[in-house]
Amino acid sequence: MNDLAARERIRNDLEATLVVEAAAGTGKTTELVARIVSLVRSGTGLDRILSVTFTDKAAGEMKLRLRAELEKARAGAVAAEHDRFTLALSRLEVAQIGTIHSLCADLLRERPVEARVDPLFEVAAGETSDRLFDQAFDAWFQQTVADPPEGVRRLLRRKSRFRDAPGQREVLRDAGRSLADHRDFAATWRRDPFERGDAVARLVDKLAELAALSAKAERAQDWCAKSVAEIARWHGELLRREALRGRDEDGLEAELSALCKHKLWGWKGSGKFFAPGLERANVLLLRDAVKLELERFTERAEADLAACLHHELRPLIESYEALKTRAGCLDFLDLLLRARDLIRDDGEVREELQARFSRLLVDEFQDTDPLQAEILLLLAADDPAERDWTRAHPVPGKLFVVGDPKQSI
Ligand SMILES: Nc1ncnc2c1ncn2[C@@H]1O[C@H](COP(=O)(O)OP(=O)(O)OP(=O)(O)O)[C@@H](O)[C@H]1O
Ligand SMILES: [Mg+2]
Numbered sequence: 001m002n003d004l005a006a007r008e009r010i011r012n013d014l015e016a017t018l019v020v021e022a023a024a025g026t027g028k029t030t031e032l033v034a035r036i037v038s039l040v041r042s043g044t045g046l047d048r049i050l051s052v053t054f055t056d057k058a059a060g061e062m063k064l065r066l067r068a069e070l071e072k073a074r075a076g077a078v079a080a081e082h083d084r085f086t087l088a089l090s091r092l093e094v095a096q097i098g099t100i101h102s103l104c105a106d107l108l109r110e111r112p113v114e115a116r117v118d119p120l121f122e123v124a125a126g127e128t129s130d131r132l133f134d135q136a137f138d139a140w141f142q143q144t145v146a147d148p149p150e151g152v153r154r155l156l157r158r159k160s161r162f163r164d165a166p167g168q169r170e171v172l173r174d175a176g177r178s179l180a181d182h183r184d185f186a187a188t189w190r191r192d193p194f195e196r197g198d199a200v201a202r203l204v205d206k207l208a209e210l211a212a213l214s215a216k217a218e219r220a221q222d223w224c225a226k227s228v229a230e231i232a233r234w235h236g237e238l239l240r241r242e243a244l245r246g247r248d249e250d251g252l253e254a255e256l257s258a259l260c261k262h263k264l265w266g267w268k269g270s271g272k273f274f275a276p277g278l279e280r281a282n283v284l285l286l287r288d289a290v291k292l293e294l295e296r297f298t299e300r301a302e303a304d305l306a307a308c309l310h311h312e313l314r315p316l317i318e319s320y321e322a323l324k325t326r327a328g329c330l331d332f333l334d335l336l337l338r339a340r341d342l343i344r345d346d347g348e349v350r351e352e353l354q355a356r357f358s359r360l361l362v363d364e365f366q367d368t369d370p371l372q373a374e375i376l377l378l379l380a381a382d383d384p385a386e387r388d389w390t391r392a393h394p395v396p397g398k399l400f401v402v403g404d405p406k407q408s409i
Contacts, residue, residue: 123330
């Protein structure tokens with residue numbers, strides 16, 4: 001095989017830090033397991049090896065493959081090497097071969113005092129954490145709709161585009177959930193000055209200008225004329241409504257955002273003239289300019305709304321945290337955050353773990369997020385005093401990483 005030299009290096013060059021990038025099914029996990037076998041053969045105890053992958057399923061497979069390979073290796077080994085494989089096989093079940101989350105849970109259970117977690121904590125996996133979050137959301141939503149703050153008020157005015165699309169309550173729930181999953185980024189979001197009233201007024205004027213052309217159209221059935229007629233109809237309705245009730249900015253913001261997504265902006269039509277003395281191309285130019293303004297407005301309104309909602313959803317995240325604490329649960333993000341804090345902030349713990357694990361092997365590295373990379377790099381660092389993972393240097397040979405960016409989820 002062309003890459004035989006690389007494969008041999010993975011198995012034999014145990015003093016080098018290696019990063020392996022290779023395509024699907026080329027044997028990355030196979031070679032990672034082979035490297036562990038080489039490590040055991042050369043005298044590294046399985047208890048000094050940390051091997052992580054992305055899912056429970058992959059971790060289970062890795063263990064199975066490792067068992068098979070260790071048995072195969074033992075069959076061909078003699079004397080001390082044979083004993084090393086026997087010992088490794090007897091310890092396989094307690095070896096640190098699993099997901100990064102299972103590793104973090106183990107570390108926290110071992111050091112609950114230093115990590116400041118409930119020693120009897122339970123891991124709230126997907127369903128449990130969803131349930132706790134829903135509980136927090138229901139309470140928050142009920143309280144909030146009674147007197148909605150600006151962002152919620154604006155969002156609730158928006159309509160779903162499609163009949164079976166989720167309602168705005170679901171949109172809020174999903175936003176809250178995704179915020180909870182990224183709660184370690186606690187900074188407030190930038191909210192640029194946005195004079196919504198002025199922006200809306202300018203835009204309505206532009207739309208009125210376009211709508212006024214409708215009456216001049218020569219051929220009502222032409223698609224260009226139809227698009228302008230659609231805008232004229234919308235504008236006429238707006239005028240009638242506003243004559244009765246005045247301007248409703250929240251409602252208009254929602255409507256403009258819906259109008260922006262309307263199909264009419266793509267209707268082109270044919271023929272040279274739109275009206276006597278007015279070329280269709282010029283109408284399309286004007287229409288495109290209005291569309292651009294509309295897009296800009298929508299973008300700014302949505303950025304403004306997002307920053308506003310980000311702030312308003314804060315109490316929801318807090319109540320989710322409180323519910324988890326009361327239930328004695330840590331969710332997946334907690335596991336990573338608490339373990340990272342423990343390793344980063346407790347020098348004694350960090351040093352002990354760095355000494356305990358002499359080898360770190362990471363499969364499916366493409367799915368490792370920065371928080372997980374931080375944990376792994378701190379464990380691999382050569383200087384126990386270093387707390388900043390971006391400055392940490394791994395001990396030569398300690399780290400072995402395989403992955404395939406193309407398979408990243
Ligand atoms: N050197 C090799 N020669 C022949 N077959 C191999 C070799 N290495 C691995 N294989 C086989 O190829 C298949 C895929 O291997 P493996 O699971 O290690 O690939 P992978 O790169 O980890 O895949 P994925 O990208 O899905 O994680 C397995 O059936 C394995 O036994
Ligand atoms: Mg693999």
